[in-house]
Amino acid sequence: MTASTPGPSARAAAPAKTAAKKSGVARDSATRSAQPVGPIKSAAKALAKAPAKAPRKRAPAKAASAGTATRAARPPRSRAARNAPVPPSAVPASGGLAALRKVSKVSVSLPDALTRSVRDRVRRGRFSAYVTAAVERQLELDRLAELVDGFEERLGRPISNELMAEAGAAWHAE
């Protein structure tokens, strides 16, 4: 039986609690006056010991089973939350601290020819570093493109050709 499934004593305790509620008697006095016998005795004791302002989730059935309350307080992250995309701002920019970053192992499929080309170029054990550099570079370009797109959206039109020509001339000037 799992921890979340109420046991027979808990099921038996439920009617006693309902009856106390209906009669309008306070919970503590109800449990004292009910004088539980047999299987419901332990559950009733737990009810009497429970704090007055305990949330409804911590009913006698769950309070009686150790560990359930802790699990209910911190539910595990859902699959959707774990697989949610990381916002661009959360990805650290490239820099000298790259070596100190926490790494995770991923499985990536690459064409054979591409894999051979990279292996020919890098030393043993440096494949990941090569791929990391390439991915960082691509992320930089993607972020820059998003920034420019955002500006043009705010502007309501693309950046004028005259200004682009001027920028191009300045870029290629000696």
Place this chain on the structure above:
Amino acid sequence: MARRVAAGTGVLLLDSEGLSKIAGDDEWAWAHLKQALKEQSRVFVPAVTLAEVLRGGSRDASATAFSSASPSST
């Protein structure tokens, strides 16, 4: 061992005026940024520039937004 060459040519290094203009949506400055993208160049915002431009006020919002999302900061 074959030589490794960084993609793109040149670097766009933003000084305080450049960052301020970009934060202020100056089209001329953004044209240079777009040109850098076209050339697949790196864009750097030095830490000292951030120290110059950011004052801790609400006006910093756009500069902060750019520098946090900027391709490279050093």
